[in-house]
Amino acid sequence: MVTVLADARRARRIAEQVPDPELPMLTLADLGVLRAVTTTPEGTVVADLTPTYSGCPAMAEMRAAVAARLQDAGYARVEVRTVLDPPWTTDWITPEGRRKLAEHGIAPPGPAPRPAPGPVPLLLSPVRRVVPCPRCGATDTEETSRFGATSCKALWRCRACREPFEYVKEI
Incomplete structure (x- = not known):
């Protein structure tokens, strides 16, 4: 059990370093799309990614990059899953990621909007x-x-x- 946990931590550190294809100054961890990295008892590394929005064209590149990086590190069996629930929010961008964005x-x-309880108001003008x-x-x-x-x-x-x-x- 200890080796599985240590291996999962190592695999996570490797996957965390994969750069975002659209914002290459950020890693997938900075962006908050890398949700989890686990290993099965059989030795398969499972990485969960959440797209920034439905239909994000960069997801295929992200999945391929995570799989390649883990395979290059010696993991023979890698599975990269897309996880949609809960949906990604910009609140998941790390403070380091926010710093890197501004630096570039x-x-x-800012903080993601939070819906108020009850009916959704109809706004006809842009939010200032x-x-x-x-x-x-x-x-x-x-x-x-x-x-x-x-x-x-x-x-x-x-x-x-x-x-x-x-x-x-x-x-």
Whole structure:
């Protein structure tokens, strides 16, 4: 039993180092999509990943990268599963991941919205949010496009330093 646990910890450390294909400054652990890594008594390593959103095109690359990294480390039998419940939230991005995003000029998300109990209100105007510039810290920023290079990011511009930047949308 002890070797199975030690092996699972080693496999987890290896899987935690796999970079995200769309945000390569982050690991899958930083992003919070690596949910669990376990080993079966038969020696199969099982890694659970949760996509950032349904239909995320990077999931196939993530699964392949985790499997390859574990196989390269000597694990002959690897299973990578997609886990959808509970759904991923930007709250799972680690503090280190948020720091790395800002360091690379991408505004990290704020807290994910929490639905109020009862009926869902109908909002006909966009939600106004303040997104600090990751370069200069100014809050005088504006959204220029709801969608960036990936569906999980939006394009913004800082009115103070005049620099464009990406923003990871809260989910």
